[in-house]
Amino acid sequence: MRQYSPDLTPPWKKPKPVPEVLAEPGLVVEEPGTGFCGAVIRCEAGTVTLEDRFGKHRVFPLEPRGFLLEGRVVTLVRPASGPVRPTRTASGSVAVPGARARVARAGRIYVEGRHDAELVEKVWGDDLRIEGVVVEYLEGIDDLPSIVGAFAPGPDARLGVLVDHLVLGTKEWRIAEAVTSDHALVVGHPYIDIWQAVKPSSLGIAEWPRVPHGQNWKTGVCRALGWPENTGAAWQGILGRVRSYKDLEPELLGRVEELIDFVTAGGDVGLR
Incomplete structure (x- = not known):
């Protein structure tokens, strides 16, 4: 007569053992019951918290055979050190402890001015160093086509350019359209x-003020907000309130990520 285990599971139907994997920060797994896929951001007694690529959090029980790792069933195990909380870069990516800066690529990302470069560095600096991407500023884009020509972008030296106020029909749009290299993305x-x-909201104001046409925009903003008319000091105050990507508008976030992807891994070319 065949014997049953205490949980009444026939011994010939017991599931095969599966690997045990430490629920380390940044580990990406899927909970098969819901299809939720995300990175481990916290592991506590009996539960694990995952964050998906949209920033949504879900808490799941640490059950045997409870997750998929690269399509394979695994059992997540709480690390011996207790709760884990990953360190993330300002751009939102999981930090790589001990990672060294990569030797700079031949490719570059150009931005219009110093303030643009400082903001990109503050939010994406850790990612850029790991990828070996250098950001330089141009002090305006009036001569962008000739600047791109002098850089001579190619398959191994792609060039990405971030332009302010790139709106259909503007001067900036017409200048950007004149860039025709297949290895440059504007x-x-x-x-x-x-x-x-x-x-x-990150600056504690309701909205950016509207500045009458013909006025210097930055000076007009300082006047409207009651700030001293020192645009350099005003910018340092603004930059100091930026802690991460969460303080920036999506219209900028997507464009910078697009340029990094283009310079490091290729992609569609042209004007966007």
Whole structure:
């Protein structure tokens, strides 16, 4: 007579053992019951919290055979050190402890001005160093076609350009359209200046003020907000309130990520 285990599972039908995997921060798994896929951000007694690529969090029980790792069934195990909380870069990516900066690529990302470069460095700097991407600023884009020509982008030296106020029909749009290299990608955001790409809520204001046409935009903003008319000091105050990608508008986030992808891994070319 065949014997049954205490849980009444016939011994010949017991599931095969599966690997046990430490629920380390950044580990990407799928919970098959719901199809939720995300990175481990916290593991506590009996539960694990996952975050998907949209920033949504879900908590699941740490059950045997409870997750899929690269399509394989695994059992997640709480690390011996207790709760785990990953360190993330300002761009939202999982930090790589001990990672060294990669030797700079031949490719580059150009931005219009110093403020643009400082903002990109603050939010994406860790990612850029790991990828070996250098960001340089141009002090305007009036001569962009000749600048791109002098850079001579090629398959192994792609060039990405971030343009302020890239709106159909504007001067910036016409200049960007003149860039025709297959190995250069020009993208832009709709804001008059990179200042506007910082969310007003992060600065404690309701909205960015409207500045009458013909006035210097940055000076007009300082006047409207009651700030001293020192645009350099105003920018440092704005930059100091930016802690991560969450403080920036999506229209900028997507464009910078697009340029990084293009310079490091290729992609569609042209004007966007």
